[in-house]
Amino acid sequence: MAELVYPPVIATARAWFKALDLRFDMEGTEHVPRRGGAVLVSNHISYLDFIFSGLAALPAKRLVRFMAKDSVFRHRVSGPLMRAMKHIPVDRSKGEGAYSHALDSLRSGEIIGVFPEATISRSFTLKDFKSGAARLAQEAGVPLVPMALWGTQRLWTKGRKRDFGRNHFPVTIRVGEPMEAGAEEPVTRLTSRLRERVQEMLEAAQRAYPAVPKDDNDKWWLPAHMGGTAPTPAEAQSM
Template identity: 75%
Template sequence: MADLVYPPVIGAARTMFKALDLRFDISGTEHVPRRGGAVLAGNHIGYLDFVFAGLAARPAKRLTRFMAKESVFRNRLSGPLMRAMKHIPVDRAQGEEAFRQALAALRSGEVVGVFPEATISESFTLKTFKTGAARLAQQARVPLVPVALWGTQRLWTKGRRDLGRRHFPVTIRVGRPLRADPGEPAGSVTERLRERVQELLEAAQQAYPGQPRHAGDTWWLPAHLGGTAPAPPPGPAAG
């Protein structure tokens, strides 16, 4: 079935980004396979991350089917669009059906987008990764493509929305696909994925040209970069 809604939505998003004068720095898009199934897995720092992560797959002429919480599909505005773009609703209490749908999409040659942290990181550092992305790649026998986003939190994240913010950079880094061997424990694959996303995130942050305009504009920076974002939880989830 032809995608009648997804391309116009992408066009509208690009028009909005152009109007906001967002300055994109995207590299590594050659790592997204041009055909066949793949899991696109990245960090989660803002509500529009699925739009930005999806842009990473466009040079390969791929449309990404993102797994997203079910409440987005119940919204009267976003719901019809999400369903028309064939994204996959996730009921966190009963995730088996979402996993089945994602697996079927991968086996049919689709790119499926997953945020392994399962929720936005308010500290803008990596949280613990769930194993779902790794298990999907293992069972579908498809590559696991790591992605890191930086700057997207400045438009809309938990507790802050500034959809009119203009003239700032967005950095996207795509890494080489990871092999998810079915014989390897899913936790091990997940740890390799998290390590790679962490490397890409640090590279994106180092390349990011934006600086706080004043002392009160440090909220979007994590504490270890001199910002005032909430501290990450203790332990390995701090990244």
């Protein structure tokens, strides 16, 4: 079936990013499979992460179907768009339907996007991973593709006002080599390996990030362990 909505939405997003004068530093896009199913797994620090994650799949000419909370699908603007782009709504009180939907999509050759932290990290550090991404990959017999995002929190994140001005923000996107999800490996161990890989990539992205805070008031987007004023993981959890 022809994709009537997804390509125009991508084109609109790219034009918007150009208008914002965002600077992209993207590496590893060759690791996105050009055919067949895969689970794309990323850290989560911004409301816009699904857009940036999806951009990484474009060089492979792939469209990613993201799993997202069902409230996004009930919104009068985003809902019709999300459904038309074949993203997958997740009702956290009963996730079996979303899991089955994602599994069927993987088996039919789609790339499914998952944020295994399940919510935005206010501390901008990596939270614990839910096991769903690993279980999907194992059951569908497809690889896991790890990804790390950095800088996206400066645009729009939890507890902060949106900043859509022309601030020349750098956005770092890293895609790692696919990880095989063998059925014989315990899912907890696979999830742990996956998290470790994303952690390594995130730390590398943070070290290479070309921007620094302008002043003390601009340190909010840096994690506490990097000298920033973001909440510590413990503080973020209590929030």
